[in-house]
Amino acid sequence: MTYLGLAAVFTAFTVPLLAVAVVRRRPDRRWWAATGLTALALVVLTAVFDSIMIAADLFRFDEESLTGIHVGLAPIEDFAWPIAATILVSSLLLLLAPAREPAEDRS
Amino acid sequence: MSWLYLASVVGAGFCMSLVDHRWRLFLFRWPRRALVVLAIGFVFFLVWDLVAIQLEVYSRGESPAMTGIEVARELPLEELFFIAFLCYVTGVLHGLFTRVLDREGAAR
Numbered sequence: 001m002t003y004l005g006l007a008a009v010f011t012a013f014t015v016p017l018l019a020v021a022v023v024r025r026r027p028d029r030r031w032w033a034a035t036g037l038t039a040l041a042l043v044v045l046t047a048v049f050d051s052i053m054i055a056a057d058l059f060r061f062d063e064e065s066l067t068g069i070h071v072g073l074a075p076i077e078d079f080a081w082p083i084a085a086t087i088l089v090s091s092l093l094l095l096l097a098p099a100r101e102p103a104e105d106r107s
Numbered sequence: 108m109s110w111l112y113l114a115s116v117v118g119a120g121f122c123m124s125l126v127d128h129r130w131r132l133f134l135f136r137w138p139r140r141a142l143v144v145l146a147i148g149f150v151f152f153l154v155w156d157l158v159a160i161q162l163e164v165y166s167r168g169e170s171p172a173m174t175g176i177e178v179a180r181e182l183p184l185e186e187l188f189f190i191a192f193l194c195y196v197t198g199v200l201h202g203l204f205t206r207v208l209d210r211e212g213a214a215r
Binding site: 033082 | 148205209
C-alpha cells in the first residue's frame, strides 16, 4: 500500500465520527469556523515543521511509496495528519460535551 | 544534542499548556473530556505510525537530535511525545479559535 492509500484509510476513519457528532449535536457556525481555522493553522504548521523535521533527519520515508508531491520537504500525504487530528479532536469535543449543554458552553 | 528534539516537543507542549491554562481553553477547561480526547487521539496516531512502519513506508531517521531510544521497531521515543503534542495542540487551537470567535460575536 502506498503512503497515500494509508493516509486515506486512516483519515476516512475520522469521517463517520464527524458525521455522528454533527448529526447528534448540530454544532453552530462558531464550532465550524473554529474547526476550519484549526485545520488551517495545523496545515500551515505542518508545512513548516514537517519540512524542518525531515531536513533534520528525524524520520524517513520510502520514496517509492510516496506520490512525489511535496510542500517544501513535506510529502503531501503528511497533511493527512493535521486534517485527521482536526476532525478527530473537534468531533470528540462535540460528542463528549454533555447532551443538554450547548456544545461550547459559556462559563 | 541528542535530547534536542525531545526537549523541543516537551517545551512546545509546555508553552501550549501555559496558553491553555491562562485562557482555560482545553485541558484546563474540561480536564476529563480533554484527557479522553488525548487518549483516543494518541492511540489513533500510534496505530497509524505502527502500520506505516509495518508497511515500510516510514522509518526512523539518524538525526543527532534524537536520543536513539526506540519503544518499538523504527518507533522512536520522541514520536510518542510528538503524537500527544499534536493532539494537544489541536485541542488548544480549537479552544483558542472558539474563544476568539466568541469575543468577536459578543462585541457586535
